[in-house]
Amino acid sequence: MPGGRLTHHERQAIAEGLGEGLSYTDIAERLGRPISTVTREVARNGGAAAYRADAAHRATTGRARRRKQPPAPAASPVASGPHGRDPEAVLELEEQFTAMMVGTGLPRMTARVLTCLYVTDEGSLTAAELAERLRVSPASVSKAVGELEQQELIRRERDAGRRRDRYVIDADAWFRGWMASARQNAMLADFTLRSAHVLGATTPAGTRMQDIGHFFEHVGRTMIEAAEQWRQADVARRGARD
Numbered sequence: 001m002p003g004g005r006l007t008h009h010e011r012q013a014i015a016e017g018l019g020e021g022l023s024y025t026d027i028a029e030r031l032g033r034p035i036s037t038v039t040r041e042v043a044r045n046g047g048a049a050a051y052r053a054d055a056a057h058r059a060t061t062g063r064a065r066r067r068k069q070p071p072a073p074a075a076s077p078v079a080s081g082p083h084g085r086d087p088e089a090v091l092e093l094e095e096q097f098t099a100m101m102v103g104t105g106l107p108r109m110t111a112r113v114l115t116c117l118y119v120t121d122e123g124s125l126t127a128a129e130l131a132e133r134l135r136v137s138p139a140s141v142s143k144a145v146g147e148l149e150q151q152e153l154i155r156r157e158r159d160a161g162r163r164r165d166r167y168v169i170d171a172d173a174w175f176r177g178w179m180a181s182a183r184q185n186a187m188l189a190d191f192t193l194r195s196a197h198v199l200g201a202t203t204p205a206g207t208r209m210q211d212i213g214h215f216f217e218h219v220g221r222t223m224i225e226a227a228e229q230w231r232q233a234d235v236a237r238r239g240a241r242d
Contacts, residue, residue, distance in 0.1 A: 005060070006033075006037070006041060006060070008053065008054075008057045010031055010033070011041070011053040011054075011056050011057050012053040013027070013030065013031060014027055014031070014038060014041060014042065014051065014053065015051055015052060015053040017030060018042070018048050018051055024038045024039050024042070040092070040096065041056065043096045043099045043100060044092070044095040044096050044099050045059060045060075045099065046099060046102065046103075047099055047100075047102065047103040049103075050102075050103075090119065093119065094115050094116075094119055097111075097115045097118065097119070098111045098112050098115045099111075101114055101115065106147075107144070107147070109136065109140050109143070109144045110143075110144040110147045110148060112134055112136075112144070113130055113134070113141060113144040113145060113148065113167075114144075114148055114153060114154070114169075116130060116133055116134060117130075117154060117167060117168075117169040118169055123168060123169050123170060124157070124166045124167060124168040124169070125166065125167060126159065126164050126165065126166050126167070127141050127142060127145065127164075127165070127167070128164070130145075130167070145167050148167075151177050151180055151181075152173075152176040152177050152179070152180040153169075153173050153174070153176070153177045154167050154168060154169055154173060155167075155168050155170070155173075155176075156168070175227060175230070175231065178223060178227050179223075179224070179227055181223065182220050182223035182224045182227065183220075185216045185217075185219050185220030185223065186216070186217070186220040188212075188213075188216040188220075189213045189214075189215075189216035189217035189220055190213075191213075192209045192210070192212045192213035192216065193209070193210065193213035193214075193217070195209040195213075196209035196210035196213060
């Protein structure tokens with residue numbers, strides 16, 4: 001029925017539809033389901049490129065079993081928050097956010113740490129708090145925060161009065177990450193243009209490198225311009241809000 005849980009057969013139909021290149025709307029019409037059901041199902045199970053019916057069914061069955069068990073105090077970063085949030089809705093949001101970040105290329109554990117920081121009201125957690133909330137080893141957290149720091153999506157602060165670090169997500173996180181990506185594009189442009197000179201600009205390999213260099217040069221410059229425009233608009237928006 002439209003309001004019930006997806007069956008294994010329906011998940012196989014979703015996988016087949018994705019394989020045929022159908023849109024979520026077409027798949028939903030084929031199943032007689034709301035579009036939101038299909039988009040949510042795909043997002044929480046790896047995205048369109050990685051969706052597998054059997055794996056999705058096993059994962060959903062596992063989640064259903066866990067939800068029947070008595071809730072652990074730290075099962076979700078905001079499961080017992082002060083704002084009257086629906087724990088099930090928050091858990092679903094976390095799963096979708098994580099799946100989206102995995103879709104951008106982040107390893108799953110790195111995406112889980114980033115999601116955890118984003119949905120935590122404080123916007124900062126220690127490594128021990130992250131490990132406890134996500135129920136993973138400190139080593140897993142250490143590797144994930146290292147990757148996020150390298151991409152400048154989080155920053156590290158010393159916990160006042162304590163000998164430990166806190167990992168912080170703030171309003172400028174994506175701006176810093178975007179600028180880091182723009183700098184990477186500039187480095188690639190410089191490298192490929194120098195490579196074209198070494199290979200010979202008129203040779204097939206040199207021409208190829210030159211074309212790549214011009215592409216990254218253009219993309220990097222455009223990214224920086226777009227970020228600066230956003231910065232100006234954001235400052236004006238915050239000023240109007242205050």
